[in-house]
Amino acid sequence: MTASLLFGLAAAGGALATVIGVAGLLGAGGRVAVAWLVPLGGLELSLDPLGGFFLALVGASTVPASIYAIGYTTGERRGVLAYLGFVAAMGLVPLAANVMTFVIAWELMSLASYFLVLHDRESDESIEAAWIYAVMSQIGLACVLAGMLLLIATTGSVSFADWSRAAPGLSSGARALPLLLLGLGFASKAGVIPLHVWLPRAHPAAPSHVSALMSGVMVKLGIYGLVRASLDWLAPTPVWWGAAVLLAGAVSAVVGILYAVVERDLKRLLAFSSIENVGVILIGLGAGLLFRAVGLGSLAVLAVAAALYHALNHAAFKSLLFLGAGAVVHATGTRNMNALGGLVSRMPWTAACFVFGAAAIAALPPLNGFVSEWLIFQALLQNLHVARLELNLTFTFGLAALALTSGLTLACFVKAAGITFLAVPRSEVAAGAHEAPVTMRIAMVLLAGACVALGLGPTLVLPALAGLVGPLVGAELPALGDGLTVRVSGEFAALSPLALTAVLGIALLAPLLGLRLAGASRRTRWYETWACGRMLQTARMEYTATAFSNPFKRVFDFFYRPAKRLDIAFHPESRFFVERIEYASPTRPLFEEWLYQPALAALTGLAAVARRLQSGSANAYLAYILGALLILLVLA
């Protein structure tokens, strides 16, 4: 009961944070400082439009996740405190106004989520996931801290406000290194390829409401850091930085979705798809930074606003999908799609919500994913106003990557929704599944509603986002259309989701009416699926997740490098009878093999060399101290 109460409290806090965040987004400011509590500048929080946007994102996602948790955890107390700490820390990150506050909030967020990833302490997989997550988030923090220390050294202040004041006067040399370090640190939190290795392990290991927040919100705080560093602390950024962000986004988008499409673990599939969406957001952000670097301010506003819009949309549909996947795990106890199927008749609400989320993430009009991808496409097309060939080619690379991603995302989510929910159950647990409890359903319906609202309301959301980005970029706002229609560059492009929905509705009525008018037969006979006259329909006739993605494995085999293993045990009497066949075709993790293993090997080698210094003899250590002292004296 206490647990439910605490989750209810978290939901209420989330709602409050949303209100404060939206107020901040629309221009309300505020500042709270507690100087005595911690050293180095004390705690200081401030609310500005950018921070307000991300605070609202955290708050609005916390509400459904917390409501969902009431039904999902069934009163279990373990993990509640970590959850509250996690949510609170995420809310503090975008408000932090100096280094100390930021680092405390950032570390609290990492630490709390570490405990949540470790929720299932019995499984080796969770332990490994938590360990890799801890290492990667500390490496990320080290990069962020190093970047911040450099900035403290150049500006002489720990307050972020001083940094943004000093930013325009920085030399390009003083800008480059902090930019790179902060970029690496924040990109690792956002799960950008190749710093993503922790993400597909950690996100699925956590309980599903936490997975939803980690994928929907926590990775966005990495994006927040990138936006803050690029548009505030170190603005204006050079051209190479914008190009680097755009290219990193393009690679993340394509590689993320390529891994997602062959995944058969439902939650891992969603985690890989988060990497893809972060890539899409970075394509938009990178385009904005490039526009700004070449002096096209109002196009920069468009591109960055589109990226933030996609961040918001991704929070809505990815939370929805993770909560749906959680309901499936809750009902069946498995995340393996090859053991699922047929859930649409057993869990109709969850199935409908999941199909809805899948349509949104596949960017089907008129839902929200389509609107933000449309905006990012339009922003990229505006590169026709940039008169530099190498930048045009960079933009074109982004366009090609985004186009490639859109098709693969469709395939990925047809698979996720179709194999998990449709047709006949592939296992007994799936056959015995039950619908999720009412709180979980409420949470999913809320998020599905958000997907519709964000899809229909770009004329409300977009001006608010442009109003946020405009002052940061220092450009006047582009005309973004009127009450119903979003416009880009005057006559270049227009989109009106509301009118489109109306037209689609009319078009849906047309075949219904047409059939009636044509006097079509209305009789329906229910009969079993036809399949060449065999006696029984069983789940073994169905396509599985692995079979479904096989064409992709073959087409992109240069990327997956599948290793085939075939074990056939023959009958001892005759080798024409097979007792058992085992077939496995795992894909090889490219980045682990080519980047992390060599890096780890180098680190271990280095450690072995360093160990020789530590002989354990006190005399040797005294000699080291003497040597160090002498060197220092000589240097001084």
Next chain:
Amino acid sequence: MITDIALALVQALVVAAGAPLLVGALRTLKARLVGRRGPRPWQPYADLAKLLRKEAVVSTTTSWVFRVTPYVLVATMLVAAVIVPVVASRTALPFAGIILLMYLFLVGAFFLALAGLDSGSAFGGMGASREVAVAALAEPTVILAVFALALRAETTNLGGIVARFAGEPSLAASPGHLLAFAAFFIVMLAETGRLPVDNPATHLELTMIHEAMVLEYAGRYLALVEWAGAMKLFVFLTLLANLFFPWGVPSLVAPAPILLGLGVLMVKLALLTVGLAVLETIVAKLRLFRVPELLAGSFALALLSVTAVFLVP
């Protein structure tokens, strides 16, 4: 506003009514080319009427997804018919452009693939898997090919693109344009399930893509699916005709020019249909896993055509 609504209705009507004739004419032509008499061009209308009279057999394993899909397919194709400039170089929906059009096709692919999986048979799953694989590889090419045109015309409004190229025919003869045409033609074959990617006349399940996916449909549902398929072919051919050969598309929306535009469109479609029939007669179906190579080739062409916009001013 009134002219836009009238234009929208005319276009939806032209596409919806003309699509079965297009498919019928294509079949007749192909039959004649291989020396058969073949069915009459208006046979598809009779087929649709027959299907509408029959009862629908629906598999017990299926869900609402299976029954909703045919309606969604027809609806998206009707909206697509209104977005594409069919009889005038003006988009009846001023708030819609090429990106929306491409994603509308994805809506159809999404639901159809889910419906294929919903039947629970191996054929449905196989068709769905292959269809999304082909769509996933064809989609980026289509997007890039039309972007090449949009960048040159400086608008993503389809009517605007057609009007721009009709006004300046020299633009339409640029190398980038030709590359985009080649890329678009190849993916048109893939998206509408024609040879050499898919064989619309096959009845051997193992080689099917599209047909395997819709195997479970019957009666009125099958009629809607077939009709939507015909409309997709009509829309793609119209897009090809009016985007790459924009001559004779009237810019004025009034009864007389519209009739003229309809006549011009019919001539263009007749030529394209003959070309398609000849092509389908002389090429053999590609092995399934050779198809990606073809699509990758067309993707490269499309990428080149976008790059050419910046290289060749």
